[in-house]
Amino acid sequence: MRRYGPAALLLLTGGAVLRITLGSELYLRYVQAGLRPYLIVSGVALVLLGLVTAVLRHRTPEHDDHHESHEPHEPHESHLDDEQEVGHEGHSHGPAGPRVAWLLTLPALALLLFPPPALGSYSAGREAAQRAAQGVGAFPALPAGNPLTLTVGEFSSRAIYDSERSLTGRTVRLTGFVTHGDDGAWYVTRLTVTCCAADATTGKVEIRGADDDVLPADTWVTVTGTWLPKGELGSDAAWPPLLTATTVTRVKQPADPYEKP
Structure with missing residues (x-):
């Protein structure tokens, strides 16, 4: 043989x-x-x-x-x-x-x-905060209607860098998996992949105001809520952005678990 x-x-x-x-x-x-x-x-x-x-x-x-x-x-x-x-x-x-x-x-x-699972909270927790090297400025206008479905990356970019503060007063919907912080905070998190899983970077949004019990890490959820501004635009204090949740719903992991840059 x-x-x-x-x-x-x-x-x-x-x-x-x-x-x-x-x-x-x-x-x-x-x-x-x-x-x-x-x-x-x-x-x-x-x-x-x-x-x-x-x-x-x-x-x-x-x-x-x-x-x-x-x-x-x-x-x-x-x-x-x-x-x-x-x-x-x-x-x-x-x-x-x-x-x-x-x-x-x-x-x-x-x-x-036994195909390995997609990257999750472990990979996200190992990576330091990495944000695109972009300056504060105006972003394209958002479409009309509420709630507005955005990727975690899109929401984070606007929350941190948009000089027009276009997220003000808008209800947004984000989907990602749960990660936990050392201080008891939890985040809706998503990994962005340019080519393959080896180059994945992390984006996350801290969730406030959710009445539900803290969900386990790697649980996929859809969160609806409103942006809560913090820190000076473009500064480290503005990251990670905050979202005041009105609803948190468990969902299945999507077929494509990664966001595109």
């Missing part, structure tokens, strides 16, 4: 990629939606390469591990062959390479059978 190891690894990896991209939106936990076609092409290529590798290895006769031949060996050559065959303990090699290479199948199996 060791001779088919490389083929098995290629098939597992390609199958895992196709599993999270075809007929599923699991890939959105890791990359932007625009990368889906590239993932599909990569998965198909890996599967085809694995099949070709398996066929070629099946057609190629397996060489004997002891390098036997019908011609007699010189005594010193036989001695060298024995030493190479025994080798060091734990470092035996077969025709398909070292046995430790099979460990490479574990990440592929994990992705195939």
